[in-house]
Amino acid sequence: MRILVLNGPNLGRLGVREPEVYGSATLEDLQTTLRADAAKHDIDVRQTNSEPELMEWLYEAVDTGTPVILNPAAFTHYSYALRDAVAMVTKAGVPLIEVHISNPHAREEFRHTSVISSVATGVIAGFGFDSYRLALVQLTRN
Ligand code: DQA
Numbered sequence: 001m002r003i004l005v006l007n008g009p010n011l012g013r014l015g016v017r018e019p020e021v022y023g024s025a026t027l028e029d030l031q032t033t034l035r036a037d038a039a040k041h042d043i044d045v046r047q048t049n050s051e052p053e054l055m056e057w058l059y060e061a062v063d064t065g066t067p068v069i070l071n072p073a074a075f076t077h078y079s080y081a082l083r084d085a086v087a088m089v090t091k092a093g094v095p096l097i098e099v100h101i102s103n104p105h106a107r108e109e110f111r112h113t114s115v116i117s118s119v120a121t122g123v124i125a126g127f128g129f130d131s132y133r134l135a136l137v138q139l140t141r142n
Contacts, residue, residue, distance in 0.1 A: 001039070001042070001067070001069075001140065002041070002044060002064075002066050002085040003041055003043055003044065003066065003067050003068070003131060003136065003139055004044050004046070004057060004060070004061055004066050004067070004068045004069070004086055005030075005031075005034060005043060005044065005045040005046070005068075005069045005132065005139075006046055006047075006048075006054060006057050006058070006068060006069070006070045006071070007027065007045070007046065007047040007048075007071045007073065007109040008047075008054055008070075008071060008073035008074065008075045009047070009048075009049040009072055009073045009074055009075065010049070010074065011027060011047050011071060011073050011098050011138055012047045012049070014026050014029060014101075015027075015029075018125050021101075021102050021107075022101050022102065023128055023129070025129060027045065027050050029101070029129075030045060030129050030132060031043065031045040031131065032089060033132075035130060035131065037136055037137075038136055038140055040140075041140060047121040050059055051075060051079060051081060052072075052083060054075070054082060054085075055074075055081065055082065055085040055088070056064075056127030058082075058085040058088065058089050059085070060069075060086070060096060060098070060131050061089050061094055062088050062089050062092045065092075065094055066094065066097075067094060067095045067096070067139045068089060068094070068095070068097070068116070069099055069135045070086065070096055070097070070098055070099065070116070070117050070120070071095075071098075071099050071100060071141070072086075072103070074096065075114055075116075076098070076100070076104070076111075076114045076115070076116050077110055077111060077113055077114065077115065078115065079105075079115065079116075080115060082115075082116065083116055083119055084113045086116055086119050086120060089102060089131075090119055090120065090121055095121045095130075095139060096120055096121050097112065097121055097122050097123070097124060097131050097138060097139065098117055098120040098122070098123045098124075098125075099123075099124050099125065099131040099135050100123075100124075100125035100126065100127060100130065100131060101127075101128055101131060102125070103106040103125050104125060105132065106126070107124070112131065118142045122124075122135075122138070
């Protein structure tokens with residue numbers, strides 16, 4: 001099975017960006033970990049700072065029926081356009097799990113709102129890279 005692991009703005013800076021919040025590992029480290037966890041599967045890790053590009057990748061998930069692990073980063077909190085694209089994925093019956101490295105609910109108030117969660121299949125937050133690994137367990141069970 002192919003799984004898209006899509007990451008939004010500033011996540012390309014993992015490792016140097018606020019390591020006290022996000023840790024010191026990089027996006028490449030994340031890819032290595034996920035590929036080791038799910039060697040039987042095709043794990044496609046991508047990152048963009050561009051909202052339209054992220055939306056195009058979600059259309060790709062719909063058109064190819066590919067499950068998604070999505071860290072929408074700051075788009076989580078305000079992007080209705082991204083929300084509508086996520087709804088297209090899940091309404092097509094394709095699972096999409098929203099993940100966060102940190103626990104946004106334990107941080108600034110603007111992070112307490114997710115416009116994505118109500119259209120995601122599920123949400124995992126606060127476990128560092130293990131948030132992605134747990135999402136992968138869910139998508140690859142049985
Ligand atoms: C994040 C949390 C968001 O609030 C923030 O804007 C991010 C990363 C996380 O993974 O913890 O960029 O999605």
